[in-house]
Structure formats: C-alpha cells, structure tokens
Amino acid sequence: MVVGDRRILDGVDMQVEPGQIVTLIGPNGAGKTTLLKVLLGLVSPTGGQVLRQPGLRIGYMPQRIQVDEILPITVRRFLGLGGRFPKDRLARVLAEVGCAHLLEQPVQSVSGGEMQRILLARALLREPRLLVLDEPAQGVDVAGQGEVFQLIARLRDRYGCGVLMVSHELHLVMAAADSVICLNQHVCCTGKPDVVSRDPAYLKLFGKTMPAGMALYTHHHDHRHDLHGDVVEFDGPPGRGCPGAEAHRHHG
Amino acid sequence: MDDFIVRALLGGMAVALVAGPLGSFVVWRRMAYFGDTLAHSALLGVALGFLIGLNVNLTVVILCVTLALVLMLLQRQRRLATDTLLGILAHSSLSLGLVAVAFLEGVRVDLMAYLFGDILAVSNEDLTWIFIGGVVALGMLMALWRPLLAITVHEDLARVEGVRVSLVSMGFMLLMALVIAVAMKVVGILLITSLMIIPAAAARRLSSTPEQMALFAALIGCLAVAGGLWGSLTWDTPAGPSIVVAAALLFAVIFSLPGAALLRRLRTPS
Numbered sequence: 335m336v337v338g339d340r341r342i343l344d345g346v347d348m349q350v351e352p353g354q355i356v357t358l359i360g361p362n363g364a365g366k367t368t369l370l371k372v373l374l375g376l377v378s379p380t381g382g383q384v385l386r387q388p389g390l391r392i393g394y395m396p397q398r399i400q401v402d403e404i405l406p407i408t409v410r411r412f413l414g415l416g417g418r419f420p421k422d423r424l425a426r427v428l429a430e431v432g433c434a435h436l437l438e439q440p441v442q443s444v445s446g447g448e449m450q451r452i453l454l455a456r457a458l459l460r461e462p463r464l465l466v467l468d469e470p471a472q473g474v475d476v477a478g479q480g481e482v483f484q485l486i487a488r489l490r491d492r493y494g495c496g497v498l499m500v501s502h503e504l505h506l507v508m509a510a511a512d513s514v515i516c517l518n519q520h521v522c523c524t525g526k527p528d529v530v531s532r533d534p535a536y537l538k539l540f541g542k543t544m545p546a547g548m549a550l551y552t553h554h555h556d557h558r559h560d561l562h563g564d565v566v567e568f569d570g571p572p573g574r575g576c577p578g579a580e581a582h583r584h585h586g
Numbered sequence: 587m588d589d590f591i592v593r594a595l596l597g598g599m600a601v602a603l604v605a606g607p608l609g610s611f612v613v614w615r616r617m618a619y620f621g622d623t624l625a626h627s628a629l630l631g632v633a634l635g636f637l638i639g640l641n642v643n644l645t646v647v648i649l650c651v652t653l654a655l656v657l658m659l660l661q662r663q664r665r666l667a668t669d670t671l672l673g674i675l676a677h678s679s680l681s682l683g684l685v686a687v688a689f690l691e692g693v694r695v696d697l698m699a700y701l702f703g704d705i706l707a708v709s710n711e712d713l714t715w716i717f718i719g720g721v722v723a724l725g726m727l728m729a730l731w732r733p734l735l736a737i738t739v740h741e742d743l744a745r746v747e748g749v750r751v752s753l754v755s756m757g758f759m760l761l762m763a764l765v766i767a768v769a770m771k772v773v774g775i776l777l778i779t780s781l782m783i784i785p786a787a788a789a790r791r792l793s794s795t796p797e798q799m800a801l802f803a804a805l806i807g808c809l810a811v812a813g814g815l816w817g818s819l820t821w822d823t824p825a826g827p828s829i830v831v832a833a834a835l836l837f838a839v840i841f842s843l844p845g846a847a848l849l850r851r852l853r854t855p856s
C-alpha cells in the first residue's frame with residue numbers, strides 16, 4: 335500500500351477465521367487503520383488483494399464518532415441509520431451491550447464509553463459474520479477497557495463471528511485473543527498472547543488494576559524502530575523486514 | 587388580496603417548504619459555502635440559457651450540476667483547500683456570468699431581478715415551474731433521506747453498511763442545483779443560501795430529531811416569506827431582502843428565547 339510517495343503497508347499477509355479474535359497492535363503511524371480500511375474495502379490497495387467470503391456481512395465500529403451539535407439525533411435514530419431491523423433484535427442487542435436506557439438521549443450527550451457501546455450495538459444489529467473494531471476501548475478508563483474486551487469476547491462466543499480489532503500502542507490485549515499481529519508497516523510478529531507478562535515494568539504500570547481476562551502481550555524484536563517508526567537493524571542481517579521471523583515469534 | 591401577492595406568497599412558501607429540509611442537510615454537512623458557490627454560478631446559467639435559447643431553469647440546473655462535478659474532481663487534488671477552491675469558483679463564475687450577460691445582444695436582462703429576486707413579479711408559468719421543481723426535489727429528498735443522513739453522520743460507516751456514497755452525494759448536489767434554479771426567482775441567486783441556512787439554523791433550537799428540524803425549518807421559512815412580504819408591502823422595501831431579514835429576525839428571536847431549551851426537553855419523551 336503506497337500513499338503519495340510513502341510506503342504505508344508492505345507485505346502484510348493475514349487472515350481472520352470465523353469465531354477467531356485477531357488483534358492488531360503497533361505504534362502510531364504503523365498503518366493499523368489503513369490496513370483496516372483496505373480490508374473493509376474503503377480504500378483500494380495499490381498492490382495485493384483482499385479475499386472475502388462471498389456475501390460476507392461486516393459490522394464495523396469506527397474509531398470514535400463525533401456527531402456535530404447542529405444535528406439533533408437520538409441514540410434510537412442513530413442506530414436506525416444502519417438499516418431497518420426487527421424490534422426484538424434491537425432490544426436484544428441493546429441488552430447485550432447494556433445501553434437500553436440511552437435510547438432516547440441525544441447522541442451528543444452520552445459519554446465516551448457509552449458511545450463505544452452504541453457503536454458496537456450498531457455493528458451488531460447487522461448480525462455480522464465479521465466484526466471489525468477500530469480501537470474499541472479508546473476514551474474508556476482502564477477498568478472500563480476490561481469490560482469492553484470481555485464484552486467483545488462474550489459477543490464472539492454468542493455470534494460465532496470473526497473479530498478483527500485494532501488496539502493502540504499500549505500492548506494491552508485480551509487473553510482470549512487467538513492471535514496478535516504486531517504491525518509496523520510490515521508484520522513484525524504474530525503470536526498467541528496466552529501468558530501474562532511477569533515483566534516488572536508492566537506490573538508496575540498496571541499492577542492490580544488489571545481486570546481479569548486481560549493479558550499483556552510481550553514480545554521481543556530482533557530489530558528496533560526509530561522515532562519515525564522506521565526499522566533500525568540490530569543483531570540481524572542487513573535488509574528491510576523481519577529476518578528470521580521464527581526467532582522473534584512470541585514465545586508463549 | 588391582489589393576485590400578484592397571492593402568487594408571491596404561494597411561490598415563496600413553496601420554495602421555503604423545500605429549502606428548509608434541504609437547508610438542514612446543508613447545515614449538517616457544513617456545505618453552506620458550497621451552496622453559495624453553486625448559486626453564484628447560476629447567473630452564468632441564465633446567460634447561457636438566453637444565448638442558446640433554452641429554458642433558463644434548465645440551463646441553471648445543468649450549469650450548477652456541472653460546477654458541482656468539477657468541484658468534486660478538483661477536491662481530489664490536495665494542494666488547494668476546499669474553501670479556497672470554492673472562493674475561486676464562486677466569484678469567477680459570478681463574474682463570468684455578469685460578463686456573459688453584458689455580451690448578450692438584443693436581450694435586456696433584468697440583472698437585479700436575478701441577483702436579488704423578483705418575487706412580486708412571479709407569473710403563473712413561474713409558479714408552475716416552482717411547484718413541479720419543488721415536488722420533484724421533495725420526492726428526491728425523501729427517497730435519499732436515510733442514506734444521506736447516514737453518510738452525513740459517518741461516511742465510512744455508511745459505506746461499510748452498504749450505502750453507495752458517491753451516488754447519494756451526487757443526488758444531493760443535483761437536489762441543490764434544482765432548488766437553486768427554482769428559488770432564484772424568489773430571493774435571487776445572491777440570497778438563496780440564506781433561505782436554506784437561516785431557517786434550518788433557527789429550527790435546531792426547537793428540535794430533537796433530524797425530521798423535526800427539517801419540518802420546523804420549512805415552517806420557519808414559510809413564516810419568513812409571509813413576514814418579509816408583509817414588510818415589503820408595508821414599508822415598500824425590496825421583497826427578496828425583506829424575506830431574508832424576516833428569517834434573520836426569526837432566528838434571533840428563537841435563539842434568544844430562554845424557554846427554547848426547556849421546550850426541547852419537554853418534547854423529548856422520557
């Protein structure tokens with residue numbers, strides 16, 4: 335993927351299976367959102383291809399929505415913008431994400447965390463086979479973040495849909511994630527995040543405030559990134575990319 | 587009441603009924619300046635109509651749509667910001683229109699009537715055009731309502747949900763061109779956007795859903811037309827600008843009402 339004269343994404347190869355949670359992590363400017371947009375079909379890649387199951391229904395939760403104050407709109411009408419749905423489905427989905435009480439509120443008056451749940455509800459109303467979530471826990475406090483991730487895991491179990499989500503550079507991902515992809519213009523490494531890190535620095539940072547059901551995904555790189563996100567080689571043969579991909583695959 | 591006043595009222599209110607709901611979208615989509623640019627280019631459409639002997643309403647619609655498409659193409663480049671582009675297009679097309687009108691031989695074009703409207707001279711034929719155009723525009727707007735609202739709130743989300751974004755936004759531009767052609771007679775090309783924006787902005791204070799705002803905008807627009815005409819007849823002021831002044835007064839009153847927020851809260855079912 336090339337934008338202007340900048341190569342944003344290069345040699346990314348990934349897949350999401352039904353019922354699988356794949357989490358995309360990486361620093362700012364790593365191309366996470368661009369990758370999502372390519373996968374969603376919002377931008378066409380300059381090279382490579384995206385294969386989808388024919389007729390795949392996608393539920394998309396964009397990164398934080400700000401509805402202008404000039405547009406008067408209630409949560410109910412906002413949810414209705416995604417299409418027409420049977421009433422019982424609306425009630426069920428609202429109960430699942432826990433925001434039934436907000437239905438008649440103006441969209442502008444709900445909090446950041448509530449808005450995330452409403453966006454999730456709008457995606458779920460489509461009964462998607464694939465849920466695409468762009469930073470679902472953005473603007474939510476740490477305890478709330480745990481709830482959001484647990485909710486996503488529950489929804490995956492219930493709907494059996496595949497989940498692809500982006501999480502910010504904070505390497506805080508759900509223990510239940512089946513696969514983590516660390517992206518920085520290329521795929522740095524992929525792995526299963528099933529071990530809670532013992533790293534004292536992480537424990538000091540998050541300590542006991544960590545809700546159950548979350549794990550920290552630590553991994554070692556065989557290269558470093560400089561401040562601009564460019565790959566700086568060390569300990570490896572010269573050349574771009576990930577030499578010896580096996581060597582830095584997560585050891586969990 | 588005299589015939590010409592009845593015709594003026596009917597024509598003006600018909601325009602206001604369409605301009606209110608459409609203007610709500612103009613306000614929501616932050617396209618006020620865009621509407622202004624389209625309106626400015628309408629004079630070139632008028633000159634073109636006289637030049638090639640086609641119906642003026644038709645050439646205005648065609649020219650506005652063409653300009654909208656040109657603008658969409660120009661927006662793809664990144665060097666100039668949209669407001670700069672709009673400024674260039676608005677004023678150069680208006681000037682081009684004025685120059686073109688000057689070149690027209692044998693036809694005396696009442697420039698003031700096109701620039702500021704001539705609602706008191708609305709003929710039965712004009713009324714027919716206004717009604718047909720208005721009904722078509724309202725029908726299109728109703729058909730486009732939900733997808734248009736969806737892309738206004740979040741374009742990418744709407745696209746993933748299956749809305750054909752470029753088709754819908756093109757439809758919206760066509761609508762604006764149509765309403766400009768229709769409203770030109772009433773308030774003139776320099777004041778058209780005010781009839782879209784001022785009632786819609788005033789209606790915001792009273793509404794808690796998009797549909798309410800569209801409806802109130804239409805009603806406030808009608809009130810402004812009636813009030814403006816009354817003022818124009820009473821004080822012998824130009825009708826088009828008087829309508830805009832009436833709309834602005836209504837806006838000011840509604841926005842300074844202390845109870846307006848309360849009204850909205852009462853209206854929201856709990």
